[in-house]
Amino acid sequence: xxxxxxxxxxxxxxxxxxxxxxxxxxxxxxxxxxxxxxxxxxxxxxxxxxxxxxxxxxxxxxxxxxxxxxxxxxxxxxxxxxxxxxxxxxxxxxxxxxxxxxxxxxxxxxxxxxxxxxxxxxxxxxxxxxxxxxxxxxxxxxxxxxxxxxxxxxxxxxxxxxxxxxxxxxxxxxxxxxxxxxxxxxxxxxxxxxxxxxxxxxxxxxxxxxxxxxxxxxxxxxxxxxxxxxxxxxxxxxxxxxxxxxx
Amino acid sequence: xxxxxxxxxxxxxxxxxxxxxxxxxxxxxxxxxxxxxxxxxxxxxxxxxxxxxxxxxxxxxxxxxxxxxxxxxxxxxxxxxxxxxxxxxxxxxxxxxxxxxxxxxxxxxxxxxxxxxxxxxxxxxxxxxxxxxxxxxxxxxxxxxxxxxxxxxxxxxxxxxxxxxxxxxxxxxxxxxxxxxxxxxxxxxxxxxxxxxxxxxxxxxxxxxxxxxxxxxxxxxxxxxxx
Numbered sequence: 001x002x003x004x005x006x007x008x009x010x011x012x013x014x015x016x017x018x019x020x021x022x023x024x025x026x027x028x029x030x031x032x033x034x035x036x037x038x039x040x041x042x043x044x045x046x047x048x049x050x051x052x053x054x055x056x057x058x059x060x061x062x063x064x065x066x067x068x069x070x071x072x073x074x075x076x077x078x079x080x081x082x083x084x085x086x087x088x089x090x091x092x093x094x095x096x097x098x099x100x101x102x103x104x105x106x107x108x109x110x111x112x113x114x115x116x117x118x119x120x121x122x123x124x125x126x127x128x129x130x131x132x133x134x135x136x137x138x139x140x141x142x143x144x145x146x147x148x149x150x151x152x153x154x155x156x157x158x159x160x161x162x163x164x165x166x167x168x169x170x171x172x173x174x175x176x177x178x179x180x181x182x183x184x185x186x187x188x189x190x191x192x193x194x195x196x197x198x199x200x201x202x203x204x205x206x207x208x209x210x211x212x213x214x215x216x217x218x219x220x221x222x223x224x225x226x227x228x229x230x231x232x233x234x235x236x237x238x239x240x241x242x243x244x245x246x247x
Numbered sequence: 248x249x250x251x252x253x254x255x256x257x258x259x260x261x262x263x264x265x266x267x268x269x270x271x272x273x274x275x276x277x278x279x280x281x282x283x284x285x286x287x288x289x290x291x292x293x294x295x296x297x298x299x300x301x302x303x304x305x306x307x308x309x310x311x312x313x314x315x316x317x318x319x320x321x322x323x324x325x326x327x328x329x330x331x332x333x334x335x336x337x338x339x340x341x342x343x344x345x346x347x348x349x350x351x352x353x354x355x356x357x358x359x360x361x362x363x364x365x366x367x368x369x370x371x372x373x374x375x376x377x378x379x380x381x382x383x384x385x386x387x388x389x390x391x392x393x394x395x396x397x398x399x400x401x402x403x404x405x406x407x408x409x410x411x412x413x414x415x416x417x418x419x420x421x422x423x424x425x426x427x428x429x430x431x432x433x434x435x436x437x438x439x440x441x442x443x444x445x446x447x448x449x450x451x452x453x454x455x456x457x458x459x460x461x462x463x464x465x466x467x468x469x470x471x472x473x474x
Contacts, residue, residue: 053350053384067342069349079338093324097312104314105298139298 007032008061016168017070018058026205028081086158103165110136175216253278263315270322272450274329348410386435412445
């Protein structure tokens, strides 16, 4: 290309969204500098400057221009480095529409349902939420079978857009299995997705990018403790207030 | 180039359906418009969009495409040699357009809708303040994206113009309901002028619903609680 390419990626090791651009950059063999943000501490100047609207990671900064939102970043990488590596999005317009549809389903419906079920204190809401998550996985199983047509990935022979989107959550699913014994990737219910998940994790572009399951399980456990502490503190404070004492 | 019959399942009042129709107009594609009946969903809709059961659904050569922004991108790609480009040509500009389109749906529209569903004056005031703040973000986005040209996309209407502009009918209805200017010439002058240009574009003009009709429809959709 001739010009010097400066590629920076701001992320956090535990975020599935931050994993996505890493995989995409790997697929395109693009070198980049990675900056780990501390979202529990304070956000870096660079993050606040590059993403003033949402102040979130991941952020890709290419030659000083920020690109935001994980799937947006993946599409950008695919288009910008279109002569390098495999195509991330399919080539046919209808297949592209399908990839975008299912990734929107994962991000706007499926994962939010899992997050809500994980956080809620209500047993009823948790049960209902998990049913929605399981139902979603069945739909994704069907979609995978129809789209992959016997090949290992949604993208065919190589990892593609939908693989990156859903695959970025496989670590969390396996971590939850370790932490809670919850088997969402159940071979009896979603056999093709289970095979796909293992194939995804062992792919060269993914292997050293997705964090170790044990580390994720430990982190999720810590998050839960933290959330419980915050909730306990809030309860304690409102008890004191209602008893006439102010903390 | 795949040509074949084109159908669109939708409703005259839906913002999201309008996006698809504007895109089809920009590409001069003839299509059959299948108007859904308010309060019920047709067999074809349920069959074509079993996951969400929502409109719009574009059916092209018997294959369904769902979700308004996905449909608009599909139309741009499937008929890439027709009419003007809907998405910008440079990867960076495309990324910016997609970012703001997501912001419009995930943040701005939610705030706009919460004015209509607000319970009581306090909640309504908060919702209005939120819409005003987010509209100011969009004013800045317009100035950045348009680069002095008439539309977000430059000389011609494009993806981001369609994403936001399709809301203009409802924007006016919510203004009337709130009794408060939500597209203010003094606060967001660039957007204000852009709105007029957008509504007058030949691809948009025949589709923009009449404000009075839409307001009546809004009363059905968001009935006010009886005192």
